Amino acid sequence: MDRLDKNKLPRHIAIIMDGNGRWAEKRLLNRIRGHQEGANTVREIVKTCRELGIEVLTLYAFSVENWDRPPIEVNALMSLLRRYLLRELDEMFDNDIRLTAIGDIENLPKGVSTVLIDAMKKTKTCKGMILNLALSYGGRNDILRAVRRIINDYELKKIKSEDITTDVFSNYLSTAGIPDPDLLIRTSGEYRVSNFLLWQIAYTEIYITETLWPDFKKRDLIEAIIEFQTRERRFGLTGEQIGDRDKNRA
Ligand code: IPE
Ligand code: IPE
Ligand code: MG
16 A cells, blocks of 8 residues: 555546356356355455546446346346446435446346436535446447437538547546546456457556456555556657646646
């Protein structure tokens, strides 16, 4: 904890929460048990981010591709999600956490979307942190939807071709208004992005740990942030340019 520099925290942390199934299988348990245990990790990580003063935490909870898992697992994940939202709502509100969601929310079962929309409404004015859940989310779908909306605005003559800059495009994505993630964490040792925030992670620092999501605790998150703080983010410049820039700022 002492090695953590509170003045150099990532503004936005995004996490691919992976390894619930393997956590359970290793213990000869049903995969669903792994998801239940994973929900406890979500609780701990949300709390830690709030305590640290992280502005945005985006959690990849369910991908568009995950719909093709066995129905029994999909149903279990959906009821877990519903239970999580119902259980955590008061605490979120008390801790000034605003809940937002990205993904095809309209495809979630009614029982989940109702609770989700209700929780988003109730926490709308909270300012302490944004907890952004990626649900039925796909990065390619996010980009496609943005393109469709731009075409629509173009046809309505609300936008001209030359107006479409990268910043403008970003504002058509589901993450409009949220800064791009500074740090992307993936648990369970997989070296892939799995259709998560494709556009938004152009310059995100990536941290992969072998730890399975249910075992990922507060100290693991702090370790990831400490490692992030050792990185030199060059954004295409030379190390020397970055050094000069930092000197001028100091
Ligand atoms: C992540 O754990 C949770 C979801 C994708 C919903 P997994 O269920 O993918 O766990 P593994 O990868 O099978 O271990
Ligand atoms: C990514 O995990 C999606 C979520 C964590 C919600 P997966 O387990 O679905 O990813 P793949 O299939 O290993 O790429
Ligand atoms: Mg997985």
